[in-house]
Amino acid sequence: MKGKSLKEIQDGIRQGEQTVLEIVDYYLENIEASAALNIYVEVFAEEAKAQAKVLDQKVQAGEQLGSLFGAVISIKDVICYQGHKVTAASKILDGFTSQFTATALQRLLDQDVIVIGRTNCDEFAMGSSNENSVYGVTKNGVDPSRIAGGSSGGAAVSVQQDTCLVSLGTDTGGSVRQPAAFNGVIGMKPSYGRISRYGVIAYGSSFDQIGVIGHVLEDVGQFIHSMSGRDEMDGTSSSTTVLQEVAPASSYKFAYIDEVMNHPKMDQSIREASQELLKNLTSQGNSVNEVTFPLLKYLVPAYYVLTTAEASSNLGRYDGIRYGHRSEKADSIDNVYQQTRNEGFGKEVKRRIMLGTFVLSSGYYDAYYTKAQKVRRLVTEAIDSILSENDCLILPTSMNVAWQIGSMDHDPVAVYLSDIFTVIANLTGIPALSIPLGKDESGNPFGMQVMSKSYTEAQLIELGKVVQNTLTH
Secondary structure (H helix, E strand, C coil): CCCCCHHHHHHHHHCCCCCHHHHHHHHHHHHHHCHHHCCEEEECHHHHHHHHHHHHHHHHHCCCCCCCCCCEEEEECCECCCCCECCCCCHHHCCCECCCCCHHHHHHHCCCCEEEEEECCCHHHCCCCCCCCCCCCCECCCCCCEECCCCCHHHHHHHHCCCCCEEEEECCCCCCHHHHHHCCCEEEECCCCCECCCCECCCCCCCCCEEEEECCHHHHHHHHHHHECCCCCCCCCCCCCCCCCCCCCCCCEEEEEHHHHCCCCCCHHHHHHHHHHHHHHHHCCCEEEEECCCCHHHHHHHHHHHHHHHHHHHHHHCCCCCCCCCCCCCCCHHHHHHHHHHHHCCHHHHHHHHHHHHHHCCCCHHHHHHHHHHHHHHHHHHHHHHHHHCCEEEEECCCCCCCECCCCCCCHHHHHHCCCCCHHHHHHCCCEEEEEEEECCCCCEEEEEEECCCCCHHHHHHHHHHHHHHHHC
């Protein structure tokens, strides 16, 4: 296949150097070659080929094509696609077929995107390692003994292994950015409300957002732009004007938190690469300013109290009555609920439902849930204050590289703490971008995050280019 970016692919198609069908076949070959990594839960091979042939006919006839023609994507198994199965990697949705298409995905299909398959993920997007799936673990393509990251681990590896141009994931607390960092690719979460959540199976409704994983910043930005905009089916979607591009500035103000950059538990390779990047940004004429952020230790507790509370409410609809798995052992209506949920939900989902139900209970609501909401407000005010004086906040995506599969099974809290640098964006609703920063001595990738004010995705892409250019010079 010719071209790594969408523009290069489209130029190749227009010039007759390749066809859309050849592109689809190329990706299908890579899917087959990487099958051992357990990336896909379903591949739409024949459907993708049929759609490719239709597009090739349009090209030959000189007909109007959508802005994303030639783009082949994968979608996380929590995004609804009419007439296709969607299970959130859970037994409780076994065999369920969606009756409609998510608004964000439909906007891409309207621009001639081809969907090549559904990618594996943590069950109901609950996890940081892609180990909590009914379909088994997705492995990291760099080192298959290590995790892919999560919850959008399958999405990240699908891009890393060149089985699609970009992948759609969801980001509740870093679930697009962290696996992107672990796999050496780009991952972006837009502002909360920028992209409709209609048709996305919910985990934490005030945190969830569709994000994009890709190789090329311009492609990631174009996909974010194409999915953006108000949706009458989602009351939380924003009508804020979608900016397609902004002019790059000669220099920018980058803020960093010293407590983050010098965190005692951070991998030495990540610390050194991060500090080197800050020096290089300064030497190229940018302002790099140290800022204080005294709430770091409260981020993960507040995030997990709030998201598990929302999850316990959202997952109450899975009862074995209307759709999905129903237990055959039940002999009463109460037993249908209990047995179905016991059989259908995995260990991590049960853990989070129970935690969420606990923090919402009458005796503990004020002690936990109310306090977590107050922390969320304080974090938002602190980040807003930092971004009012700086163009962006820059910090590592994770303090570690991808860990060995199974090595964290005994310590779920340690897994939760791996989200400490990513949850800021979800608690506050601001956009965030993870860019490959480097590799440790064993070749395991890690990333750097850039976060900016709400609804400044176009500027965030430009800031990402500055970081990329700094890394290549």
